[in-house]
Amino acid sequence: MSCKHEEETVGNGKMPVPEDVQEAIRTLIRWAGDDPTREGLTDTPARVARAWKEYCQGYEEDPRVHLSRVFHEVGGYDEIVLLKDIPFQSHCEHHMAPIIGKAAIAYLPTDKVVGISKLARVLHGYARRLQIQERLTAEVAQCIWEELHPRGVAVVIEASHACMSARGVRTQGVGMVTSRVMGLFRSDHRSREEVLKLMGY
Numbered sequence: 001m002s003c004k005h006e007e008e009t010v011g012n013g014k015m016p017v018p019e020d021v022q023e024a025i026r027t028l029i030r031w032a033g034d035d036p037t038r039e040g041l042t043d044t045p046a047r048v049a050r051a052w053k054e055y056c057q058g059y060e061e062d063p064r065v066h067l068s069r070v071f072h073e074v075g076g077y078d079e080i081v082l083l084k085d086i087p088f089q090s091h092c093e094h095h096m097a098p099i100i101g102k103a104a105i106a107y108l109p110t111d112k113v114v115g116i117s118k119l120a121r122v123l124h125g126y127a128r129r130l131q132i133q134e135r136l137t138a139e140v141a142q143c144i145w146e147e148l149h150p151r152g153v154a155v156v157i158e159a160s161h162a163c164m165s166a167r168g169v170r171t172q173g174v175g176m177v178t179s180r181v182m183g184l185f186r187s188d189h190r191s192r193e194e195v196l197k198l199m200g201y
């Protein structure tokens with residue numbers, strides 16, 4: 001016979017959580033003012049720990065691998081490839097609070113393109129870490145630049161930070177916009193304007 005508690009913690013295929021990690025979360029619950037031994041909270045440390053493993057799954061991967069499969073048969077296509085309104089979630093490294101937003105990722109191919117889903121995979125690979133938005137933006141752009149050797153890369157991220165809305169200054173509805181443009185999108189004004197216009201900026 002198994003009780004709810006056992007189902008949540010052992011033998012059900014869920015990732016085991018080391019005791020010291022659970023204890024750290026119990027300490028935080030105590031410090032927040034609650035009792036980690038009360039019934040509703042007994043499984044919470046393991047759940048929170050697993051949730052954080054999931055939020056931070058990016059540490060388990062090298063996002064560059066997503067760009068290793070390229071297509072050379074592009075029929076002479078050498079114009080902008082843009083993926084926009086890609087929703088993502090991250091966590092800020094200052095408060096470990098959610099960063100929720102969308103990204104637009106564009107590149108100007110040379111002789112090869114990647115499957116479009118791969119650009120979103122690269123974004124998530126860097127987003128699922130403790131981040132600041134500026135670094136996230138730069139890392140996504142740099143990854144595409146180094147792996148695809150395109151003529152240009154542009155990444156624009158617009159996101160809201162729960163550390164600003166749910167705590168601290170408690171200001172809702174603020175969007176932070178960051179961009180990183182490289183290659184032709186940086187050196188050529190018309191290319192830059194074209195890509196930003198396609199992105200809706």
Ligand SMILES: Nc1nc2c(ncn2[C@@H]2O[C@H](COP(=O)(O)OP(=O)(O)OP(=O)(O)O)[C@@H](O)[C@H]2O)c(=O)[nH]1
Binds near residue numbers: 133161168
């Ligand atoms: N530049 C940047 N700042 C961020 C990001 N995420 C959170 N922050 C800010 O990081 C700053 C940390 O400032 P601190 O003064 O050390 O922390 P704090 O006392 O909690 O600051 P408040 O949020 O103003 O209460 C805050 O201003 C946050 O708004 C991000 O992605 N980029």
Ligand SMILES: [Zn+2]
Binds near residue numbers: 096097
């Ligand atoms: Zn924060």
